[in-house]
Amino acid sequence: xxxxxxxxxxxxxxxxxxxxxxxxxxxxxxxxxxxxxxxxxxxxxxxxxxxxxxxxxxxxxxxxxxxxxxxxxxxxxxxxxxxxxxxxxxxxxxxxxxxxxxxxxxxxxxxxxxxxxxxxxxxxxxxxxxxxxxxxxxxxxxxxxxxxxxxxxxxxxxxxxxxxxxxxxxxxxxxxxxxxxxxxxxxxxxxxxxxxxxxxxxxxxxxxxxxxxxxxxxxxxxxxxxxxxxxxxxxxxxxxx
Amino acid sequence: xxxxxxxxxxxxxxxxxxxxxxxxxxxxxxxxxxxxxxxxxxxxxxxxxxxxxxxxxxxxxxxxxxxxxxxxxxxxxxxxxxxxxxxxxxxxxxxxxxxxxxxxxxxxxxxxxxxxxxxxxxxxxxxxxxxxxxxxx
Numbered sequence: 001x002x003x004x005x006x007x008x009x010x011x012x013x014x015x016x017x018x019x020x021x022x023x024x025x026x027x028x029x030x031x032x033x034x035x036x037x038x039x040x041x042x043x044x045x046x047x048x049x050x051x052x053x054x055x056x057x058x059x060x061x062x063x064x065x066x067x068x069x070x071x072x073x074x075x076x077x078x079x080x081x082x083x084x085x086x087x088x089x090x091x092x093x094x095x096x097x098x099x100x101x102x103x104x105x106x107x108x109x110x111x112x113x114x115x116x117x118x119x120x121x122x123x124x125x126x127x128x129x130x131x132x133x134x135x136x137x138x139x140x141x142x143x144x145x146x147x148x149x150x151x152x153x154x155x156x157x158x159x160x161x162x163x164x165x166x167x168x169x170x171x172x173x174x175x176x177x178x179x180x181x182x183x184x185x186x187x188x189x190x191x192x193x194x195x196x197x198x199x200x201x202x203x204x205x206x207x208x209x210x211x212x213x214x215x216x217x218x219x220x221x222x223x224x225x226x227x228x229x230x231x232x233x234x235x236x237x238x239x240x241x
Numbered sequence: 242x243x244x245x246x247x248x249x250x251x252x253x254x255x256x257x258x259x260x261x262x263x264x265x266x267x268x269x270x271x272x273x274x275x276x277x278x279x280x281x282x283x284x285x286x287x288x289x290x291x292x293x294x295x296x297x298x299x300x301x302x303x304x305x306x307x308x309x310x311x312x313x314x315x316x317x318x319x320x321x322x323x324x325x326x327x328x329x330x331x332x333x334x335x336x337x338x339x340x341x342x343x344x345x346x347x348x349x350x351x352x353x354x355x356x357x358x359x360x361x362x363x364x365x366x367x368x369x370x371x372x373x374x375x376x377x378x
Contacts (some may be wrong), residue, residue: 020274062298092292131295138293145281146288147305149297172299213292 031196041239043104044097049231050078055091062089064221072230079110079232082135082218084223090217092140097237099139099208103197108236109135109180110189112228114158115220130166132222133157135180135229138215139196141208148206152199154192156180156186165203175203188207195240211237250332257335264327269320280308337363341372348376 032072047054055070065087072081115132135156143149150173157178160166166176177199179192200208214236251257266336284305291297347353356373359366 020278059292061292061296063293063299090293140292140294144285146285146297146301149288149294151294153294168295168298170302171294174294174298203366215293217293 041188043102045093045095045234045236047093047234048078049080049235054078054080058091058093060089060091061215063219064088067218068092069216077232079230080216082216082227082229082231084115084220084227085128086217086221086223087212088160088217088219088221090136090138090215090219092138092213092215093111094213095211095236097211099197099200099211099237102237102239103195104193104235104238104240105137105139105196105214106189106191107137107231107235108189108191108233109137109156110230111135111156111180111186112230113226114183115223115227117159117223118226130160132220132225132227132228135231136217136219137192137231137234138213138217139211140213140215141200141210142212143173143209147173150200150204151175151176152194152196154179154194156190158183177201177203189230191233248327252332252335252339254335254339256338257320257331260331260335261327262345264323264330268323268327272323276312280312333362334364336360337369341365341369345372 024105049055049071049074052071052073054073055069060066060069065085067082067084067089069089069091070081070083102235111134114134117130117132133155137154139152141150141152149171153174153175153176155178158181160178160181162178162181164178166178168174168176177194179194180190196211197208200206214234216231216234218227218229284301287301288297291301340359340363341357344353344357348357356376357369359369
């Protein structure tokens, strides 16, 4: 009888541990996973937007209004066009890569229209006014629990000097790096290449874990203006040449 | 069996203390674990769904603050409720046992006669009935 009770207790304990673990592990196992859509090139993924279905596998996240993300595959060289009219929404692509082994990401972008920032209008809440950018490129490092999420965000802004790093006052795991600045290259394709591993170490002061996603956003909701940017040739997770 | 309510809701016997502690932790610990799991699971899934840190900061963090505030207020209230529920449950076991011991002591000493009486909702009524048969023999 005593042995039966022990076995029953052990079984209940095991079942409890199993349920407990599955609650924590389930989100990681069953989260959205798909093979990379882009043609495999040097690294983990390569997105060229030269086919009509090039956005397959990307998820749209709408925050305020809807930015029109459309693939222009009919041109000689396809690209992704982002058109925002007082809206903020982005597209995200879940893909896993190890920045220590393959730290490089590169992309091309062309800003056609910057959001109109009225200097001084939002002096008391400067962050809101400034938080509209024509072009954003994200490398997201999801963590558990969620408030440990970390993210490198590369932007092209009209006014903030290139090289400057901004911190979001509401989310300490987000570092915004201004990689392009000004209207000098307005309407021209500009290529960017970043070493995510080096950027992460420099800005967060620690070794990065696996990156879990990349994302793109063009927004103009805070300034209630309009912005347009085109993106192409996104290459993720390749070794430094 | 008597119907009158017990006046003392806590006897303070070692058995009752142990029982109260066991009932309390066996209710409070699973409840806390389930609440913590739900809390982290829901917010984590929502964060994955939002993906963008700005959205997490702008949408999820304010919700989290409000939920934390509600938890801060409701958690002590819930623990107090669980404590009183545990007190009631443990007393329904420890109370009649104490009564049985006391009545038997009195009958052994010869200061009291007749059957042992328990309350309607008390445990150990079957045991009391058997003891009464033994006493009446």
